[in-house]
Amino acid sequence: MALYEHVFLARQDLSQQQVDELVERFKGVITEGGGKIGRVESWGLKSLTYRINKNRKAYYTLIDLDTPPAALNEMERQMGLSEDVLRFLTVKVDAHEEGPSAMLQKRDRDERGDRDGGGRGFGDRPQRSFGDRGDRGDRGDRAPRRPRDNEGESE
Numbered sequence: 001m002a003l004y005e006h007v008f009l010a011r012q013d014l015s016q017q018q019v020d021e022l023v024e025r026f027k028g029v030i031t032e033g034g035g036k037i038g039r040v041e042s043w044g045l046k047s048l049t050y051r052i053n054k055n056r057k058a059y060y061t062l063i064d065l066d067t068p069p070a071a072l073n074e075m076e077r078q079m080g081l082s083e084d085v086l087r088f089l090t091v092k093v094d095a096h097e098e099g100p101s102a103m104l105q106k107r108d109r110d111e112r113g114d115r116d117g118g119g120r121g122f123g124d125r126p127q128r129s130f131g132d133r134g135d136r137g138d139r140g141d142r143a144p145r146r147p148r149d150n151e152g153e154s155e
Contacts, residue, residue: 003096004065004072008079008088009058012045019059022084026075033071038064038096043103052086064096
């Protein structure tokens with residue numbers, strides 16, 4: 001048997017319970033074919049880069065598989081026939097990752113608000129907002145504006 005990582009996208013108008021039922025159905029296909037299921041991660045409803053079948057969002061799910069190719073082909077065939085599955089991708093791997101995937105780690109980091117490393121910018125410089133002009137110092141009052149040579153003349 002070979003090791004695979006399988007990701008599929010389900011339609012946005014499904015509920016999370018319906019997505020879980022899809023996962024259980026596909027897990028059944030794999031186990032009937034003699035395969036084993038590793039971790040199953042639901043990445044939730046995410047925005048798509050471009051519309052797929054009029055969907056702007058999709059439920060992403062990752063499944064680690066240890067299965068013979070025949071069972072994998074049957075699962076992919078059923079996914080291709082299902083109207084609820086927008087896209088799927090299967091990648092053969094040498095070994096499954098331990099712990100949460102990179103997508104779950106990213107989501108956890110975003111939820112904590114630790115995204116930019118504690119309010120620091122690049123290197124050791126503090127991060128500033130767009131309108132912050134602290135490096136210019138106090139400019140004081142400006143002199144009145146002088147008119148240009150041809151300003152005010154009509155042609």
